[in-house]
Amino acid sequence: MLRTHTCGELTEDNIGQTVILCGWVAARRDHGKLIFIDIRDRYGFTQVVITPKPYPAAYETAKQLKCEDVVRITGEVNVRPAKTENPKIPTGLVELFTHNLEILNSSKDLPFQIEDTIEVSEEIKLLHRYLDLRRSTMLEKFIIRDKLNYKFREFLNRERFLEVETPFLTKSTPEGARDFLVPSRINPGMFYALPQSPQLFKQILMVSGFDRYYQIARCFRDEDLRRDRQPEFTQLDIEASFVSEEDLFKLVEEMFRFVFKEALGIDLTIPFTRISYQEAMATHQSDKPDIGQGQYRFLWVCDFPLFEYNEEEGRWNSAHHPFTAPKEEDIALLGKDMKNIRSRAYDLVLNGVEIASGSIRIHSRDLQQKIFSSIGLTAEEAQQKFAHLLRAFEYGAPPHGGLAVGLDRLYSIITGCESIREVIAFPKTQKGICPLTEAPSGVGQRQLDELNLSIKEKPEK
Numbered sequence: 210m211l212r213t214h215t216c217g218e219l220t221e222d223n224i225g226q227t228v229i230l231c232g233w234v235a236a237r238r239d240h241g242k243l244i245f246i247d248i249r250d251r252y253g254f255t256q257v258v259i260t261p262k263p264y265p266a267a268y269e270t271a272k273q274l275k276c277e278d279v280v281r282i283t284g285e286v287n288v289r290p291a292k293t294e295n296p297k298i299p300t301g302l303v304e305l306f307t308h309n310l311e312i313l314n315s316s317k318d319l320p321f322q323i324e325d326t327i328e329v330s331e332e333i334k335l336l337h338r339y340l341d342l343r344r345s346t347m348l349e350k351f352i353i354r355d356k357l358n359y360k361f362r363e364f365l366n367r368e369r370f371l372e373v374e375t376p377f378l379t380k381s382t383p384e385g386a387r388d389f390l391v392p393s394r395i396n397p398g399m400f401y402a403l404p405q406s407p408q409l410f411k412q413i414l415m416v417s418g419f420d421r422y423y424q425i426a427r428c429f430r431d432e433d434l435r436r437d438r439q440p441e442f443t444q445l446d447i448e449a450s451f452v453s454e455e456d457l458f459k460l461v462e463e464m465f466r467f468v469f470k471e472a473l474g475i476d477l478t479i480p481f482t483r484i485s486y487q488e489a490m491a492t493h494q495s496d497k498p499d500i501g502q503g504q505y506r507f508l509w510v511c512d513f514p515l516f517e518y519n520e521e522e523g524r525w526n527s528a529h530h531p532f533t534a535p536k537e538e539d540i541a542l543l544g545k546d547m548k549n550i551r552s553r554a555y556d557l558v559l560n561g562v563e564i565a566s567g568s569i570r571i572h573s574r575d576l577q578q579k580i581f582s583s584i585g586l587t588a589e590e591a592q593q594k595f596a597h598l599l600r601a602f603e604y605g606a607p608p609h610g611g612l613a614v615g616l617d618r619l620y621s622i623i624t625g626c627e628s629i630r631e632v633i634a635f636p637k638t639q640k641g642i643c644p645l646t647e648a649p650s651g652v653g654q655r656q657l658d659e660l661n662l663s664i665k666e667k668p669e670k
C-alpha cells in the first residue's frame with residue numbers, strides 16, 4: 210500500500226495513529242533543527258514536521274527537498290501546538306510527525322509557481338498544463354465540471370433518456386462550419402469528417418424508436434477561432450420523440466433547476482422568461498439580450514427566421530440548420546416569401562450568452578427535400594449528402610425535436626472564467642495550436658504514402 214490517507218483527510222480523530230501520505234511538496238520551511246513541509250494532493254494539504262531526532266535519515270532527506278518533489282511520508286498524527294492551528298483548512302488542527310521520508314520522484318525548477326494567481330503567458334501555462342492544473346483554482350473548475358456533468362446525467366437518466374455514443378468518423382453534417390477531414394487509408398482518396406454535432410445520428414435514433422436520447426458529445430468545427438471558440442468542444446446533446454416546444458422547454462427548465470440546486474445549491478426560478486426573435490430584435494436589437502430574472506438570467510428566444518440571405522453566394526441559407534422545421538402556418542411561404550418564414554428553432558440564453566440551441570425537426574421526407582432545394586441543393590446533391598437521412602424518413606420517422614447545450618460556455622459562466630479555455634483540460638490556443646503536444650504537426654512521407662496523399666506545396670514555416 211502506497212498511502213493510507215489523502216492529504217485532505219486527517220483530523221483530530223486520527224491523533225496518535227501512524228499513517229502514510231503521498232503527495233507533492235507545496236512548501237518547505239527550514240528552521241534549522243525543525244523543518245516543516247506542506248504536502249499537497251488533489252484533496253488538500255497536510256503540515257508535516259521533521260526533526261533530526263529520533264529519525265535522522267528522514268531529516269537528511271528533508272534538507273534536500275524542493276517544491277513539487279513527490280514524497281511518501283510515514284509518521285504519527287499529532288495535535289498542532291496551541292496558536293499554530295490553521296482553521297482555514299480541514300487538516301489545520303493536526304500535523305504529521307515524520308518517521309520515514311522517501312522521495313518518489315523529484316521535480317526540476319519550476320517555470321512558474323503553483324499559486325492561485327500567476328502572471329504567466331498562456332503559451333507557457335499551456336506548455337506546462339500539468340503544472341497549471343495543479344493549482345487549486347484550476348482543479349476546482351474541473352471538480353465543478355465533473356459534478357455538473359454527473360447531475361445532468363442523473364436527471365436525464367431519471368427521465369428515461371438513453372445515453373448513446375455516436376461516431377467520430379462520419380460523413381459531414383454541415384452546421385455552418387468547415388469539417389475536419391480524416392483520410393481513409395483503406396479507401397484511398399476517401400475521407401471521413403469529424404462530426405460538427407451528432408445531429409443526424411440523434412434524429413436517426415428517433416426513427417429507431419429510442420424515444421429519448423442524450424450524449425455528452427464532443428463536436429468539431431474547423432472555424433477561424435474567434436475569441437471564445439475552440440475547434441473541439443463539448444455539448445450536452447438531447448433529442449426526444451413526440452414532443453412539442455412546450456415539452457422541451459419544460460424538460461430543460463426542470464433539468465437546469467435540478468442541476469443548479471444539486472451541484473451548486475442555487476434555486477432557479479422556472480419557467481424561464483420567453484421572447485420571440487422578432488420582439489428581441491425590435492426591443493433589444495439583439496437575439497441574445499441580457500434580460501430575465503435572478504443573479505443567473507435564463508431566457509428562451511424562439512421563432513427564429515428559418516432562412517437567412519447569403520449576399521456573397523446570392524442564395525438563402527438555413528439560419529439554424531436545414532433539419533429545422535418551419536412553423537406550420539408559414540410553410541405556404543416557401544419559395545415565395547423566404548424572409549418571413551419563421552422556424553420552430555429556439556435558443557437558450559444565459560446572462561446574454563447563447564448557451565443552447567435547438568429546434569423541432571422536419572420528419573417528412575418531402576418537406577426535407579423542399580427545404581434542401583430552397584437552400585440551393587439539387588436533388589442529386591441532397592441525395593449524395595443526406596441519402597441516409599432521407600431514406601430513414603421513409604420508414605416511419607416520428608415527430609421529434611431537441612437541442613444542444615454548449616457545456617464549455619455554460620461552465621465558464623458558472624465558474625466566472627473569462628475564457629472557455631479555462632474549463633477545458635487541454636485547450637488549443639487562438640491559433641488552433643496545442644502547445645503541450647505541439648499539434649498540429651507534419652507527418653512523415655511514409656504516413657502520407659500509406660494514405661495515398663501528397664502535400665501540394667510546403668507551407669512556409
Ligand code: ASP
Nearest residue numbers: 406408566567611612613
Ligand atoms: N446540432 C445543433 C447544434 O449543434 C443543436 C440542435 O439543433 O440540437 O447547434
